[in-house]
Amino acid sequence: MDLLRSQTDEHVLRALMRHRRLTRAELAAEIGISKPTAGESVRRLAERGLVADTGERTPGGRGKGRVGSYYALAESAGMALAVSIAPQGIVGEIFDAYGDTADRLEHSVGRPAAPADVAAALERVCWELAAGAGPPRLAVVSAADPVDRATDRLVHLPDAPFLVGELDPVAVMAAHVRGPVTVDNDVNWAARAEREHAGEDFAYLYLGEGLGCALVAGGEVIRGRSGFAGEIAHLVTTGPQGRAMPLIEAFGRLGVRLPGTTAIDAGAVLAADRRAVGAAVAGVVAAVVALVDPGLVVVGGTWGPALLGAIEEGVAELARAVPLKPAAVTKEPALAGARRAALERLRAAVVGDAAQDSSGS
Structure with missing residues (x-):
C-alpha cells in the first residue's frame, strides 16, 4: 500500500511540474486514477509542504458543477x-x-x-x-x-x-x-545540452578561445578515469606545411593565439588560412573516429561552426569520414x-x- 501511495504521489508531483497547476479532477484525468485517490494524494503532499492550494478556483456553480481548487508545487519545494x-x-x-x-x-x-x-x-x-x-x-x-x-x-x-x-x-x-x-x-x-538534437552517440568538438571535445556514448558523457577525457590541445595533428605537431602548437604556428596566452583569437582564426585550420581540426576528428567511432561530430564554439566547410574538406580526405553538423544549442x-x-x-x-x-x- 505504501508503495502504491508513493507512486501515486510521484505521478501527482510530476503532473504538476508539467502543467504548473491542476485541480484534483484534472490530476485524476491526467494520471488515470480516481478522483478520491487524487484527492488523498494532494492531501498527503500538502501536509508534507510539497503541494499548496493556489487560491484560484474553477468557474463552477449555477449548473457548471462543483468549484474546483487549483493546486501547484509549494514554494518550500x-x-x-x-x-x-x-x-x-x-x-x-x-x-x-x-x-x-x-x-x-x-x-x-x-x-x-x-x-x-x-x-x-x-x-x-x-x-x-x-x-x-x-x-x-x-x-x-x-x-x-x-x-x-x-x-x-x-x-x-x-x-x-x-x-x-x-x-x-x-x-x-x-x-x-x-x-x-x-x-x-x-x-x-554543452554536449549534454546537445543530446536531444544529436542522438546518443556523437562527439562534441568545441572550438573557441579554448579547445575541447566531449565524447557521448549511449547518451552518457565519457569522462575518463580522472575526468580529463576530451582534452585535445596536445593531440598530435597536421600543422602548417603538413608537419605533425600538437593542435595547440599548430594554432601557434598559424599566429592565431591571443597575445601572451594560449587562448585562440576567433577573429584571427577566421582570417587565417582556412585550409590549414581545417586540416588541423580534421586530424583531431580522425583521432576521435579511430578511438570512439561516433555516428556524428557536432561542431560548436565561437568560431568552429563558421569554419565548418573547411573542416569538412579536411575530414573528407580521411580514411574514415564522419558526418559533421553545427551545434544546435548556440546560446550559452x-x-x-x-x-x-x-x-x-x-x-x-x-x-x-x-x-x-x-x-x-
Whole structure:
C-alpha cells in the first residue's frame, strides 16, 4: 500500500511540474486514477509542504458543477542553482522546479584570471542569489577548465587558457547551497545540452578561445578515469606545411593565439588560412573516429561552426569520414546543459521528499 501511495504521489508531483497547476479532477484525468485517490494524494503532499492550494478556483456553480481548487508545487519545494565559470566571468541562475528563473547574476573577472579572483566572484554571485531567493537545494557548475573527477576541483593543465592554478567550487559554494554541488567541464555540459538534437552517440568538438571535445556514448558523457577525457590541445595533428605537431602548437604556428596566452583569437582564426585550420581540426576528428567511432561530430564554439566547410574538406580526405553538423544549442550551451541537469535533479529531489516521507510515516 505504501508503495502504491508513493507512486501515486510521484505521478501527482510530476503532473504538476508539467502543467504548473491542476485541480484534483484534472490530476485524476491526467494520471488515470480516481478522483478520491487524487484527492488523498494532494492531501498527503500538502501536509508534507510539497503541494499548496493556489487560491484560484474553477468557474463552477449555477449548473457548471462543483468549484474546483487549483493546486501547484509549494514554494518550500525549493530551488536549484546553475553556475557557469568562464573567461567572460561568472554567471548564476536560480530557478524553481517549473524551470522558472527567479534571478540571474553575472560577475566579470579580469585576465589573467587567478583562482582567488574567480573564487571571490563565484562566492559573490552565490551569496547574492541565495540572499534574494533563499539558499538553493542543490547546484550544478560548468567550468571552462578540466575538472578532477575525484575531487570536483578545477585543475590547471599545460596550455589551458583560463585559470592559473586550482579552484574548488564545492568548497566556495558550500555555505550558500543546502545540498550537493556537482561540477564538470563546460564542453561536457554543452554536449549534454546537445543530446536531444544529436542522438546518443556523437562527439562534441568545441572550438573557441579554448579547445575541447566531449565524447557521448549511449547518451552518457565519457569522462575518463580522472575526468580529463576530451582534452585535445596536445593531440598530435597536421600543422602548417603538413608537419605533425600538437593542435595547440599548430594554432601557434598559424599566429592565431591571443597575445601572451594560449587562448585562440576567433577573429584571427577566421582570417587565417582556412585550409590549414581545417586540416588541423580534421586530424583531431580522425583521432576521435579511430578511438570512439561516433555516428556524428557536432561542431560548436565561437568560431568552429563558421569554419565548418573547411573542416569538412579536411575530414573528407580521411580514411574514415564522419558526418559533421553545427551545434544546435548556440546560446550559452554549457550553462544550458548545467541548468537542465540541475532542473532534473531538483525535480528528482522533490519526488524523493514525497517517497521519504511516505516510507517514514
